[in-house]
Amino acid sequence: MFRILAATTFILAAPAATAQDAAEGEKVFRKCKACHMVGEDAKNRVGPVLTNVVGRPAGSYDDYRYSSSMEEAGEAGLVWDEESIFEYLADPRAFLRSYLDDPKARAKMTFRLSDAQERRDVIAYLQSLSPEDSAAVAPEAPHAAEVETAATSLCVRNLNTHAHFFAVEARGADRRTATLDPGERLCVDGDTGKTGMVSVFESAEGFEGCSRLVPVGETEDMLRYVDFDRCFWSSNT
Numbered sequence: 686m687f688r689i690l691a692a693t694t695f696i697l698a699a700p701a702a703t704a705q706d707a708a709e710g711e712k713v714f715r716k717c718k719a720c721h722m723v724g725e726d727a728k729n730r731v732g733p734v735l736t737n738v739v740g741r742p743a744g745s746y747d748d749y750r751y752s753s754s755m756e757e758a759g760e761a762g763l764v765w766d767e768e769s770i771f772e773y774l775a776d777p778r779a780f781l782r783s784y785l786d787d788p789k790a791r792a793k794m795t796f797r798l799s800d801a802q803e804r805r806d807v808i809a810y811l812q813s814l815s816p817e818d819s820a821a822v823a824p825e826a827p828h829a830a831e832v833e834t835a836a837t838s839l840c841v842r843n844l845n846t847h848a849h850f851f852a853v854e855a856r857g858a859d860r861r862t863a864t865l866d867p868g869e870r871l872c873v874d875g876d877t878g879k880t881g882m883v884s885v886f887e888s889a890e891g892f893e894g895c896s897r898l899v900p901v902g903e904t905e906d907m908l909r910y911v912d913f914d915r916c917f918w919s920s921n922t
C-alpha cells in the first residue's frame with residue numbers, strides 16, 4: 686500500500702497536487718474510523734475490519750458478529766467490489782433489501798455516505814490496502830478492452846473526444862507517459878495480481894490530474910475529462 690501511495694505523491698509532487706482518489710479517500714475514511722479499523726493490527730470494533738474488504742465475500746471477516754441480513758447476502762454470493770460497496774455506502778439498508786429481495790432485511794451499519802465522489806475515493810483507498818500477494822481481488826465484469834489486454838499489461842485508453850496527456854505505471858516497470866489521441870492506448874508491463882496506476886493530466890507540464898488504481902491485466906478507459914479533479918473512468922461509472 687505504502688509503495689502505491691508514495692509513488693503517487695512522487696508523480697504529483699506539486700504542492701497543489703489534487704485529485705488522487707486513494708489519498709482523498711484516506712481522508713474520507715476518517716468518517717468510517719468511528720466504527721472500522723484497517724491496517725496490520727486492526728481489530729473488529731462496532732464494524733468489522735476493512736483491510737482487504739474489496740474482493741472479500743460479504744459478512745466473512747473472522748470473529749465479527751454480522752447482522753443476519755449481511756450473513757445471508759454473503760451466503761447468496763455477494764462479494765464486495767467497487768460497485769457493490771458504492772451502492773452499499775449510499776444506503777446499507779436499501780442495498781441489502783434490494784440484494785436479498787427482502788423488504789424486511791435490516792442493516793447493522795447505520796451510517797450512510799451520500800456524496801458519490803467521497804464514495805469513489807474511499808473505495809479507491811480501501812483497494813489500495815489490499816496486501817501485495819493477495820490475488821483475491823474479484824475480477825470486474827469483463828469489458829471488451831480486457832479481452833485484448835495481455836495478463837501482464839496495464840493500459841489506459843483515451844475514450845474522451847480530445848487528446849490528453851496520460852501516465853501509466855506498475856511495480857517493477859518504468860512509468861510511461863504519452864499524449865493520446867481519442868481511441869489510443871498506452872500500456873506498461875506489470876506483475877500479475879498487483880495493482881498499478883493510470884493518470885490523466887491537464888497538460889504534459891501540469892501536475893494536476895486524475896488517477897485510478899487498476900489491477901495489472903486490465904485496460905482502464907478514460908471516458909470523460911471534465912477538469913483536473915473530475916474525470917470519468919470505466920471502473921467508476
Ligand code: HEC
Nearest residue numbers: 716717720731732733743744745751752755792793794796
Ligand atoms: C456507525 C458505525 C459505522 C460507520 C461510521 C461505518 N460503518 Fe461500515 N459497518 C458498520 C457495521 C456495524 C457493519 C456490519 C454490518 C452488518 O453486519 O450488517 C459495517 C459493515 C461494513 C462493510 C461490509 C463489511 C463486510 O465484512 O462484509 C463495509 C464494506 C463497510 N461497512 C464500509 C464502511 C465505510 C467505507 C465507511 C465509511 C465511509 C463505514 N463503513 C462507516 C458500522 C459502521
